[in-house]
Amino acid sequence: MECNGTMVGTRRRPWAEAMQLIMRALCMLCSLVAISFMLTAKESTSLNIYGFILPLHSKWSFSQSYQYLVGVSAAVAAHSLLQLLIGTSRFLKMSSVIPSRNHAWLIFAGDQAFAYALMSAGSAASGVTNLNHTGIRHTALPNFCKPLHKFCDHVAISIAFTFTSCFLLATSAVQGVIWLSQH
Amino acid sequence: MECNGTMVGTRRRPWAEAMQLIMRALCMLCSLVAISFMLTAKESTSLNIYGFILPLHSKWSFSQSYQYLVGVSAAVAAHSLLQLLIGTSRFLKMSSVIPSRNHAWLIFAGDQAFAYALMSAGSAASGVTNLNHTGIRHTALPNFCKPLHKFCDHVAISIAFTFTSCFLLATSAVQGVIWLSQH
Numbered sequence: 001m002e003c004n005g006t007m008v009g010t011r012r013r014p015w016a017e018a019m020q021l022i023m024r025a026l027c028m029l030c031s032l033v034a035i036s037f038m039l040t041a042k043e044s045t046s047l048n049i050y051g052f053i054l055p056l057h058s059k060w061s062f063s064q065s066y067q068y069l070v071g072v073s074a075a076v077a078a079h080s081l082l083q084l085l086i087g088t089s090r091f092l093k094m095s096s097v098i099p100s101r102n103h104a105w106l107i108f109a110g111d112q113a114f115a116y117a118l119m120s121a122g123s124a125a126s127g128v129t130n131l132n133h134t135g136i137r138h139t140a141l142p143n144f145c146k147p148l149h150k151f152c153d154h155v156a157i158s159i160a161f162t163f164t165s166c167f168l169l170a171t172s173a174v175q176g177v178i179w180l181s182q183h
Numbered sequence: 184m185e186c187n188g189t190m191v192g193t194r195r196r197p198w199a200e201a202m203q204l205i206m207r208a209l210c211m212l213c214s215l216v217a218i219s220f221m222l223t224a225k226e227s228t229s230l231n232i233y234g235f236i237l238p239l240h241s242k243w244s245f246s247q248s249y250q251y252l253v254g255v256s257a258a259v260a261a262h263s264l265l266q267l268l269i270g271t272s273r274f275l276k277m278s279s280v281i282p283s284r285n286h287a288w289l290i291f292a293g294d295q296a297f298a299y300a301l302m303s304a305g306s307a308a309s310g311v312t313n314l315n316h317t318g319i320r321h322t323a324l325p326n327f328c329k330p331l332h333k334f335c336d337h338v339a340i341s342i343a344f345t346f347t348s349c350f351l352l353a354t355s356a357v358q359g360v361i362w363l364s365q366h
Binding site for chain 2: 065101115116121122124125126127128170174177180181
C-alpha cells in the first residue's frame, strides 16, 4: 500500500529464499518421478472370467486420466524449472529472488493454478485406480489389480508423487501470499 | 507490516463486501445443487453383453468417488453458510466483514483448503464418469452410459456444479490474498 515501495528488496532473508529454491527443485523432481513411473506403467495378461479368457492389456495411455496426469506433471516440471532457473540466477547475483509485487503476483498465480491442476490430475487418476482396485460394482466384474499388480503399483507411485508435488506447489503459493502480505 | 495496525477497518468498501457475501451464497447454492443431483442419481436396467444379460444397477453410493464428492460438497456448503452468516451479521452491523488480519488468514486458509478438496472431488468423480462414457479400454467392455443415460446426466450436472463451486471458492481465496496484501 502506501508503505510498500520502499520496502521491496530492502530485507533479504537468504535462508528463506534458499528454502524456496530447494522446494522448487523438489517439486520439479517429484513431477519428473511421477511422469517416469506413469510412462513405464504397462502390463499384459489374461483374465479368466465366467469360464472364458479375456485378454487384458493395460497401458497408461489407455486412460485419459493418466494422460492428463502426465500432461499436467510435464507442465509443472517446466514451470518449476523456469522458476528455479530465474530464482537461482537472481539468488547468485545477490539480488532478491522476488523483485517486485507484480512478479510476486505472477508467481502466486502460476503456483496456484498448477497446484489446482495437479490436485485435479491426481484425483482423476486415483478415482480411476480406485475403480481398478475394487472392481466395478455396477456389474459383477472382478478386481483388475490382482492380475495387473505391476501396472497398478506404477500408477499408485506416480499418483503419490503427483500429490507430493501438489503439496509443494501449494506451500509455494502460501509463501507467495506471506510475501505479498508483508511487502 | 509496520503500517498495518491503523489501516484495518478504516476503509470500508460496501460494494466489494456485498459481492463477497453474494459469492458465498452462490457457492453454498452450487454445492447444494451438486449434492441434490448426486443423491438422486440412481437407475436400473440390463445390458446385453456377449449374448447374455447382465443386470446393471447404478447408484451414486456404489462409487467411492461419488461418495467423496457428496461429503466434500456438504462440508463446503456448511463452511459457506457459516461464513455467510458471520459476514452478513457483521455487514448489517455496519462493521467490516473481515475484522482482523488473523481472521483474514483463517478465511483464506479455509477457502483454499475447500477449493482444493472440491477440485479433487470433482476430478475424481469426472475421472470415473469419463470411464463410464468411453467404456473400459483394458477389456472389451461397452459404454455404460448408453443404457444408463439418466444416471450419467445426473452425475455430469452434479460435477459441473462442483467445479462452479470450486471456482467461486478459489475466487474468494484470491480476494482474501488481495485483502491481505492491502492491509
